[in-house]
Amino acid sequence: MSLNWIPLESNPDVLNSFIENLGVTTDWKFVDVYGFDDESIQFIPSPTVVSIILLYPLSEVEDGIPVGDSSPVTDKDVYFMKQTIGNACGAMAILHAVANNTNTVTFTEDSSLKKFIDKTKDLSPYDKADLLVNSTEINNTHHDCAQTGQTVAPDPTSHVDCHFIALVQVNGVLYEMDGRKQGPVAHGPSSADTFVSDAIKVCRKYVDKNPQCLRFTAVALCKDPF
Template sequence: MSIWTPLESNPEVLTKYIHKLGVSSAWSVTDVIGLDEELLAMLPRPVKSLILLFPISEAYEKHRAEEHERIKAAAEPEKYPKDLFYMKQFTHNACGTVALIHSVANNKDIEIAAGVLKNFLEKGANLSPEERGQALEQDNAFTEDHQMLAQEGQTDAGAYETVVHHFIALVNKENTLYELDGRKSYPISHGKTSDETFVLDAAKVCKEFMARDPDDVRFTVLALAATQE
């Protein structure tokens, strides 16, 4: 397993990163300053994804294990849209990049210019989630872009030696809210949503993560949304 420098939850750096990868300048990463309805209403629209950064705690790992067993034991396997782009994470500290890939790849109306990301998505279209994760690990161009932006944004490398944080993406795919986490075995369905309710529905999922660790304040929520003029 290769190791990347972790991305910082810095909207300016992440926006620069997705633009370098070829995402249209019509889209940017922005801070979500609060999960109350009136604060969410301040986000530029449309919002294509919420990205949650959270500490990997004992409570989270217990929930993740129980969730895996529940899905595995289900009488019928979960059915996902054929074009849901989901990938496993094999590269250590690549979760920020994986969350951004999940956010962009599952919103077909986001224009992507020729380049690193477009090439990766085209090559990965017919691969399994595991093969996509392996392809990212072997993609030298992606590695170089990630490392360059991570070095630019990182403020305290030492902090990552003791605190492990993880990025995931929440997206609306065919009116279902999906949690896409490269450390999990499956995409996680959180039920029905719509373009109109997506932000509120995704915020509710973020609150559920926070409720599992009520004494921890190390949560950050970002949004992939229309660029403000």
């Protein structure tokens, strides 16, 4: 990966600034997921959640025991993009979260993100990635938002030891979207009604591979509950 971005902080304010500046209407927000236990997930506004983004620590344990196998995209409604930009996994997760829910998430009239999704939806995963590299607006928005977190923004070339993935439901199937893989990972049947509980089960599988680690965090993309 010759191009590197400043990594995004797993902070709803940062992620919301990113999507708002790219033209997602302000009634759609990322909110914290406070835990993966049954009690904590009661606080997730389930009826309107369309994606859960998980941040997990990269390690030999995480990479050595995959939660599932990736496969070529067979459903034309599934939007999948390869990650070819270093430290861009946060942006990739956001793009996958939004692009696989354009029938639900709403956009401003001149949304640059919606234009990008429409322009790239029928392209191959690598061709999508090429257009992302050349998208000045998304590049600039990411650069600005990556410097607004609560911690000092690292150098773009810094090694990052955590990774974002997005979980979405498309046409009754739960998918894990990870731009490092060759395709989406299908985790079985799901629905709008069961999506949150289904997605949390996948998150728990990641936690169970490294139960002593406390560095797992997640956010949910939903219609603003407030």
